[in-house]
Amino acid sequence: MAGLNGIPSWSIFSGIKHAVRGFMNVIREENKDYFDVVMVFPSILDSGMETRLITGDGNMSGPTGSYRFDVSYIKADPYFMPVDEAAELYVKRVECSHLVRNVYLNFYNTLGSNIREYSEKLADFLYYMSIFVPSDDVLQGPKRFYDLFRDFCEIDKALRLCGSIDQCNGFGVFPKITLLEKKVDEVVNK
Amino acid sequence: MPNIIIVGASSGIGSQIAIEYAKDPTNKIVLAARRHKLLNIIKLKAMLGECIPTDKELKVPQNIHTKETDITKDDQCKELIEFSLKKLYHIDQLIITVGIGMNVCYHKICSLSTLSTIMNTNYYSIVQLLFHARDLLKCTKVAIFSDAIIFQECYLNKNSIYIASKMALEGFVSSIRKECSKYRIHLVYPSAVCTNFYKKLLTKNGTPIENVSEDSEYSDITYSQSTHLMSVENAACAFIEQFNNKCTSERIFLDDYNRLAHHYFPFSKTIANFLSYIPFACHFHHGGFAHYYPPQICEHIYQTAHEYKCKMENDASDAVKHKAQVKIGQMIECLQNNKNKICTVSQFNRLMNTQSIGAIIRKKECKMCLPGDNVLIVGASYGLGKALAIEYGKKKANIVVSARQVELLELTASDMREKGAQQATVIPADITKIDDIKFLLSQSLKEFDCKYFNTVIFNLGQGMQACFSEIESLDLFEPVTNINFNSLLLFVKYLIPLLRKQEIRAKL
Numbered sequence: 001m002a003g004l005n006g007i008p009s010w011s012i013f014s015g016i017k018h019a020v021r022g023f024m025n026v027i028r029e030e031n032k033d034y035f036d037v038v039m040v041f042p043s044i045l046d047s048g049m050e051t052r053l054i055t056g057d058g059n060m061s062g063p064t065g066s067y068r069f070d071v072s073y074i075k076a077d078p079y080f081m082p083v084d085e086a087a088e089l090y091v092k093r094v095e096c097s098h099l100v101r102n103v104y105l106n107f108y109n110t111l112g113s114n115i116r117e118y119s120e121k122l123a124d125f126l127y128y129m130s131i132f133v134p135s136d137d138v139l140q141g142p143k144r145f146y147d148l149f150r151d152f153c154e155i156d157k158a159l160r161l162c163g164s165i166d167q168c169n170g171f172g173v174f175p176k177i178t179l180l181e182k183k184v185d186e187v188v189n190k
Numbered sequence: 191m192p193n194i195i196i197v198g199a200s201s202g203i204g205s206q207i208a209i210e211y212a213k214d215p216t217n218k219i220v221l222a223a224r225r226h227k228l229l230n231i232i233k234l235k236a237m238l239g240e241c242i243p244t245d246k247e248l249k250v251p252q253n254i255h256t257k258e259t260d261i262t263k264d265d266q267c268k269e270l271i272e273f274s275l276k277k278l279y280h281i282d283q284l285i286i287t288v289g290i291g292m293n294v295c296y297h298k299i300c301s302l303s304t305l306s307t308i309m310n311t312n313y314y315s316i317v318q319l320l321f322h323a324r325d326l327l328k329c330t331k332v333a334i335f336s337d338a339i340i341f342q343e344c345y346l347n348k349n350s351i352y353i354a355s356k357m358a359l360e361g362f363v364s365s366i367r368k369e370c371s372k373y374r375i376h377l378v379y380p381s382a383v384c385t386n387f388y389k390k391l392l393t394k395n396g397t398p399i400e401n402v403s404e405d406s407e408y409s410d411i412t413y414s415q416s417t418h419l420m421s422v423e424n425a426a427c428a429f430i431e432q433f434n435n436k437c438t439s440e441r442i443f444l445d446d447y448n449r450l451a452h453h454y455f456p457f458s459k460t461i462a463n464f465l466s467y468i469p470f471a472c473h474f475h476h477g478g479f480a481h482y483y484p485p486q487i488c489e490h491i492y493q494t495a496h497e498y499k500c501k502m503e504n505d506a507s508d509a510v511k512h513k514a515q516v517k518i519g520q521m522i523e524c525l526q527n528n529k530n531k532i533c534t535v536s537q538f539n540r541l542m543n544t545q546s547i548g549a550i551i552r553k554k555e556c557k558m559c560l561p562g563d564n565v566l567i568v569g570a571s572y573g574l575g576k577a578l579a580i581e582y583g584k585k586k587a588n589i590v591v592s593a594r595q596v597e598l599l600e601l602t603a604s605d606m607r608e609k610g611a612q613q614a615t616v617i618p619a620d621i622t623k624i625d626d627i628k629f630l631l632s633q634s635l636k637e638f639d640c641k642y643f644n645t646v647i648f649n650l651g652q653g654m655q656a657c658f659s660e661i662e663s664l665d666l667f668e669p670v671t672n673i674n675f676n677s678l679l680l681f682v683k684y685l686i687p688l689l690r691k692q693e694i695r696a697k698l
Contacts, residue, residue: 002361003361005364006360006361006362006363006364006365006366006367006368007365007368008365008366008368008369008657009365009369009655009656009657010365010653010654010655011361011362011365011366011369011657011658012317012362012654012656012658012661012666012667012670012671013653013654013655013670013674014361014362014364014365015313015317015358015359015361015362015365016358016361016670016671016674016675017361017674018357018358018360018361018362019309019313019354019355019357019358019361019675020354020674020675020678021357022350022353022354022356022357022358023350023351023353023354023357023675023678023679025353026296026347026349026350026353026354027296027350027682027686027698029347030295030296030297030347030348030350031297031686031689031690034689034690034695035689035690035695035696035697035698036695036696036697036698037697037698038697038698042574045573045574047572047573047574052652052653053653053654053655054652054653054654054655054656054666054669054670055654055655055656056656056657056660056661056662056666057662083573083574083576083577084577084580084581086574086577087574087577087578087580087581088581090578090581091578091581091582091585094697095585174511
């Protein structure tokens with residue numbers, strides 16, 4: 001997801017992942033008559049990445065190093081999706097249609113991908129939710145997020161119903177988005 | 191009055207900004223560029239206006255300093271910052287206007303050095319410069335010239351590396367801005383400004399387009415002095431005005447089209463995309479957008495969008511917004527559905543009235559992974575790559591797995607066979623090396639009976655976690671860049687010809 005969001009402490013990684021996204025988008029356009037390009041946005045996986053990170057002093061992180069994967073800014077236990085689950089989801093989504101362009105492996109990021117076009121703030125919030133709330137059981141997460149989650153789902157449903165970006169206003173999606181932004185602000189400030 | 195460094199001041203918008211700033215003698219300026227001779231001319235222009243006498247010696251203005259700098263070189267970046275601190279004592283503004291474009295499809299690029307030239311100039315050099323200036327970032331306002339097309343997420347053919355470099359800049363700047371609230375780093379979107387940028391686009395051999403003969407495949411790019419192009423003088427003034435005001439936004443737009451696009455972006459990406467295309471539509475005569483979107487019709491849509499914007503300023507109700515969206519959305523849809531058919535505004539209006547416009551719902555065709563499909567997975571020794579290999583194994587596919595560590599790959603292969611893979615082959619390869627890539631691709635095809643790939647998965651990655659201000663050396667960027675990006679460029683370079691040749695449509 002670093003290719004979609006600028007993430008603090010991940011500037012170099014984020015920059016280069018943005019580059020990958022831009023590059024592959026052009027490759028997709030240039031070769032659209034020949035092959036499909038699918039980009040996968042997996043969020044944080046339980047792949048042991050935290051043991052193979054390069055740190056600011058050049059050392060590798062890991063169990064024997066002094067550096068630990070820092071997710072303290074999240075202020076909750078992070079949720080790392082198991083790789084098996086991620087792989088199963090990927091194959092399920094990517095192989096069901098040749099029109100799939102982007103695959104978001106985490107439910108919140110799928111929601112975020114729709115909403116990002118309208119509100120970067122809400123998409124960023126969903127990105128953080130994807131890290132620390134298991135996607136298949138929102139009730140296990142902090143209780144105050146449950147209501148928000150329901151609102152997000154409603155907006156997502158409305159956006160899908162629109163069929164066209166330009167018709168969304170007809171469904172009254174924009175006032176709902178503004179309202180939800182305020183709610184998110186309240187929850188975050190708490 | 192501010193102390194300013196302008197990087198890329200020898201030509202284009204950089205030189206014009208220098209001239210504008212130099213009009214105020216209390217501004218202290220350091221001009222940096224590769225071509226020192228040109229810098230001196232800019233300095234003279236700044237001092238004397240357009241009349242530059244050649245026959246007599248001129249007094250050098252005390253407030254302007256020049257420094258020959260190639261910011262793609264680490265030591266010269268460091269020297270520039272040291273030189274500037276020595277001359278100016280403190281730096282209020284750092285303005286970076288360097289950039290180079292390209293105009294060639296990725297698979298046609300012959301020279302790999304073209305790729306590195308663009309990435310080095312547009313991205314790494316800027317990271318490098320900011321790295322050496324990182325102690326100053328909390329009290330220095332930084333402006334980096336980017337491209338509005340990137341912000342609007344319009345991806346243009348023949349611009350793969352250029353887009354990648356500018357996207358990288360977006361991601362990098364967005365991250366470091368979040369690291370410290372005191373950082374004031376702005377990305378500036380100048381849109382289509384009348385500079386030599388388009389003459390210097392790199393072609394497949396790495397030669398600038400201006401040096402390529404007119405009858406070549408690049409002759410479709412005709413540079414014109416369209417009325418839509420913004421003059422460098424206007425662009426420089428617009429920049430200085432916005433940058434020196436209390437600008438808090440991460441993005442600075444220099445032209446009306448992009449400012450208008452920015453206005454429409456929150457509630458219609460389609461309209462925003464289209465509006466940001468307009469200056470380019472009028473810029474390239476043949477091969478570009480004007481081929482589909484005649485300038486006068488673009489202008490017509492722009493006027494409508496502008497009228498609605500004015501209405502919305504008076505009445506920001508959802509009803510007015512909705513009306514604007516529907517109207518402009520319809521106009522754009524009509525234009526898109528009738529590519530090459532519309533030449534005049536009246537023709538366009540007629541079509542608008544007769545055509546019913548609805549949402550386009552694309553039909554999705556199902557294509558499941560079938561037993562016996564050929565799948566190549568790069569980076570399959572552990573993590574997600576390994577899990578994917580096992581998952582495709584369950585679908586009874588023919589799979590080739592690749593990574594550097596053979597022992598781990600063998601484990602993956604045995605797991606795949608256990609789950610039912612028809613064929614599980616291990617080919618160790620280091621994807622940062624060209625020979626290994628060639629070997630992997632040819633060997634994989636042999637394993638698939640010289641047929642084709644159905645699915646190719648590229649799953650390499652190296653994370654790096656460190657605040658920008660805490661990074662000790664620029665050398666640390668190398669493994670992150672090599673594994674995440676350079677290896678992908680190389681791999682895709684050799685894979686594309688194979689995928690374009692095969693009859694079966696593959697997924698990458």
